[in-house]
Amino acid sequence: MILTTAELLALTGKQRASAQRRSLDALGVRYGMRADGTLVVLQSAVEAAIGENPIEDLEPQHVYQYIETRKANAGVLSRHPIRAA
Numbered sequence: 001m002i003l004t005t006a007e008l009l010a011l012t013g014k015q016r017a018s019a020q021r022r023s024l025d026a027l028g029v030r031y032g033m034r035a036d037g038t039l040v041v042l043q044s045a046v047e048a049a050i051g052e053n054p055i056e057d058l059e060p061q062h063v064y065q066y067i068e069t070r071k072a073n074a075g076v077l078s079r080h081p082i083r084a085a
Contacts, residue, residue: 001042001043001044002040002041002042002043003041008020008041011023011024011027011029011041011046012024017037017039020039021033024039024041027049027050028050029041029045029046029049029050030042030045030048031045
């Protein structure tokens with residue numbers, strides 16, 4: 001199953017394809033790109049990267065927070081380097 005535009009927006013929190021690609025790369029989600037620049041993301045690719053339907057039980061407003069937390073925990077947020085306490 002291919003994610004809809006709304007599902008891709010909910011997953012990445014981004015509207016532009018370039019920003020969506022960065023979010024998907026940070027999450028480790030494989031994707032394809034159509035000739036018009038839009039992304040093709042399989043549900044199975046999302047499940048393989050971040051677990052089987054981890055966001056299906058979340059309210060829509062919490063999906064982006066979940067993704068940002070995963071990125072932070074993976075140490076991929078370069079704007080906020082991890083400092084020793």
